[in-house]
Amino acid sequence: MTYDAVLLVSFGGPEAPYEVLPFMEQVTAGRGIPRERLEEVSQHYRLFDGRSPINDQNRTLRAALEAELAAQGDALPVYWGNRNSAPWLESELRRMQADGVERALCLVTSAYASYSGCRQYREDLARAADAVGPGAPQLDKVRAYYNHPGFLEPQADLIHAALDELPEEARAGARMVFTTHSIPRTMSRHSDYEVEHHEACRLVMAAFPGRAWELVYNSRSGPPEVPWLTPDVNDHLTDLAAAGCPGVVVVPIGFVSDHLEVVYDLDIEARATAAGLGLPFARAGTVGTDPRFVAGLAELVRERHAGAPQRALGTRGPNWDACPVDCCRVPGQEERPTVASAPPPTRRGAPTAPADGREPSS
Known part of the structure; x- marks a missing residue:
C-alpha cells in the first residue's frame, strides 16, 4: 500500500510562559486535577523559561526524517501535529488536505504499546479527521518499534x-x-x-x-x-x-x-x-536524531509504503501493523473511534535465535 505523506504525531508542549497553564489544563482535561497542582507542575516549565524542548526536537526530527526518506528513495513530505499544543492535529490535517494528501502514515513519538502511548493517539487522530470532515486524509499508524x-x-x-x-x-x-x-x-x-x-x-x-x-x-x-x-x-x-x-x-x-x-x-x-x-x-542520552534512529523510522515507513523488509531484535518479532480492536483499552472507559483499527491480526512470526546466542534480527 502506498502513501502520499507521513504525519509525525507527538505530545506537544508550551513554547512561551503564557502557554504553560493552558497547556497543563489541556493535558489534564477531565481528570479532576486541582488547579494548585497544575500551578505547581507549571513551575517545572518556568525553570526552562516557560518553553518545553519537545517542539524544537520534533522540528529537527521532522526535517531529518524527510531527508532520510528522500535519501532512501521515498521523497514523501513529512508533516507534524501534536495532541496538546500547536501545531494541532486538526490544523495539520487541514493543511494536508489542502496539499492534496489522500493517505498518510502516522509515526508516533512513542515506541511502546499503552493507552496513552498508542491508542489515545489513534483516538486523537480519528477525532481530528472527523473534525476535518469529508476529504480528510485516510490515516494509518506504524507499528510499535520498541524492539527495532x-x-x-x-x-x-x-x-x-x-x-x-x-x-x-x-x-x-x-x-x-x-x-x-x-x-x-x-x-x-x-x-x-x-x-x-x-x-x-x-x-x-x-x-x-x-x-x-x-x-x-x-x-x-x-x-x-x-x-x-x-x-x-x-x-x-x-x-x-x-x-x-x-x-x-x-x-x-x-x-x-x-x-x-x-x-x-x-x-x-x-x-x-x-x-x-x-x-x-x-x-544517558535519548536517541533523539541519532542517524540510526532516523534511518529506523524511515524503515518503518518504507515497510508499509514500499514493502521494505521488517526488522526487529529479540524473539518477539515485529509488532502488528493494525492494532486489534480492543488493544490497550482501559476497562470502564468510554469507547471512542480510532484510526488503524482492525480485527485482531496474527503477530508476525518471531525470528529464531542464532546458535551462537546473539540477539537475532529479522
Whole structure:
C-alpha cells in the first residue's frame, strides 16, 4: 500500500510562559486535577523559561526524517501535529488536505504499546479527521518499534558515553537504572507496556554482560489512591545507595528525546536525589536524531509504503501493523473511534535465535 505523506504525531508542549497553564489544563482535561497542582507542575516549565524542548526536537526530527526518506528513495513530505499544543492535529490535517494528501502514515513519538502511548493517539487522530470532515486524509499508524534496531542500537553507545562521565572508581560496579514514564496499573494490565520495556532493556543489556540493571519509573501523576507502576526512580536510588551501590547510570529507555520529563524529572530531581545520597550519577542520552534512529523510522515507513523488509531484535518479532480492536483499552472507559483499527491480526512470526546466542534480527 502506498502513501502520499507521513504525519509525525507527538505530545506537544508550551513554547512561551503564557502557554504553560493552558497547556497543563489541556493535558489534564477531565481528570479532576486541582488547579494548585497544575500551578505547581507549571513551575517545572518556568525553570526552562516557560518553553518545553519537545517542539524544537520534533522540528529537527521532522526535517531529518524527510531527508532520510528522500535519501532512501521515498521523497514523501513529512508533516507534524501534536495532541496538546500547536501545531494541532486538526490544523495539520487541514493543511494536508489542502496539499492534496489522500493517505498518510502516522509515526508516533512513542515506541511502546499503552493507552496513552498508542491508542489515545489513534483516538486523537480519528477525532481530528472527523473534525476535518469529508476529504480528510485516510490515516494509518506504524507499528510499535520498541524492539527495532534503529531504536535500540544507539542506546548502548549512549550508555557507554554516560559510564565515562562517572568517576573511574564507580564505573566497574555501576548499576544500569532504566526508566520510563509511570502509568496506572490498570492501564498497564491491558497492554504490553511492561513486557515491551523489559524486553528493550534486556536487548540493550546484551552489550553489557554481567552488569546489574533494573527498570524503574518516573513522572507519576494522578490521585495518590490510584496505583501506578513502581518503583519510582528516586526511591530506587535511595535503596541502591543504602545497599552500597558505587554509582548509577540512569537510562531513559522509555523516551525518544530529551523533553521535559527527562530534563526535569531526571536531570534535576533524580540527580539531586543522588547528590544528596552521595551516589555518583550519570544520565544517558535519548536517541533523539541519532542517524540510526532516523534511518529506523524511515524503515518503518518504507515497510508499509514500499514493502521494505521488517526488522526487529529479540524473539518477539515485529509488532502488528493494525492494532486489534480492543488493544490497550482501559476497562470502564468510554469507547471512542480510532484510526488503524482492525480485527485482531496474527503477530508476525518471531525470528529464531542464532546458535551462537546473539540477539537475532529479522
